[in-house]
Amino acid sequence: MSRRAPRYRISLNVTVSPLLGGKMAVCHTRDVSDVGVCLDTSEVSEWIPVGTRVSLALTDPRSGTAMEVIGDVVREVSGSNPALGVLLIEPPAEWKAVVAHAARQSGNVERPGKRMRVLVVGDDHRQRGAMALYVSSGWDVLFASDDFAVAEALEHIKLDAVIAELDGSDPRIGPIMDDVRKTQPTARRIVRGTGRSDGDLVHRYVDRDSGLEALVDAVTANFSPV
Numbered sequence: 001m002s003r004r005a006p007r008y009r010i011s012l013n014v015t016v017s018p019l020l021g022g023k024m025a026v027c028h029t030r031d032v033s034d035v036g037v038c039l040d041t042s043e044v045s046e047w048i049p050v051g052t053r054v055s056l057a058l059t060d061p062r063s064g065t066a067m068e069v070i071g072d073v074v075r076e077v078s079g080s081n082p083a084l085g086v087l088l089i090e091p092p093a094e095w096k097a098v099v100a101h102a103a104r105q106s107g108n109v110e111r112p113g114k115r116m117r118v119l120v121v122g123d124d125h126r127q128r129g130a131m132a133l134y135v136s137s138g139w140d141v142l143f144a145s146d147d148f149a150v151a152e153a154l155e156h157i158k159l160d161a162v163i164a165e166l167d168g169s170d171p172r173i174g175p176i177m178d179d180v181r182k183t184q185p186t187a188r189r190i191v192r193g194t195g196r197s198d199g200d201l202v203h204r205y206v207d208r209d210s211g212l213e214a215l216v217d218a219v220t221a222n223f224s225p226v
Helices: 093-106 124-135 147-156 173-183 212-220
Strands: 013-018 025-032 036-040 053-059 066-077 083-088 117-121 140-144 161-164 188-193 204-207
Touching: 013 036, 025 093, 036 066, 066 093, 066 147, 083 147, 117 124, 117 147, 124 140, 140 147, 147 173, 161 173, 161 212, 173 188, 188 212, 204 212
Parallel strands: 117 140, 117 161, 161 188, 188 204
Antiparallel strands: 013 025, 013 053, 025 036, 036 083, 053 066, 066 083, 066 140
16 A cells, blocks of 8 residues: 555444454454554453454444454554554455445544654564563554564555664564565664664664664654665
């Protein structure tokens, strides 16, 4: 997609079930789009971490058709209005009908604000260790720990930056950043870790021990696509 998917406000009851085990949770949607859904978790006691693959069971309010959609939790919002962002995997036609109904019902498209949208790529333990840093950034942050999740994000979500939580010598950096350059050439390509490698695939390397200021400077700097 060349732009972010329009989102439409609608409140629907949803049963969320982790596919690899875990407790079921019942919540409701905050908004929906063709590729994802934002779930209001203010009344959910069970924590579902970023990276969890989940099943969402809900009912089309117009037709009464029950459906199940599968997706990955890619974003967590904490604070007074907690929420989870779920990126859907091959949503069925029934889901498209729900989105169309929400669009007609609301009459207004909710477009993302001016916050930077950043994809963080890396192993789960590195992402967990850096979670506090990214939460404090004020960015709209998504996390991906495998090739499939990275490819889905690059294909469906307009990104301002991609940050690899990997050391500069990691062989995964080249293929990841090459895909970013091809699919989203205007996105900043950042590596946060130790060391660096040669080449022009990475705009800037940020030392892992550097604070938020250094990371913000790297992400907001003016780079020309290469």
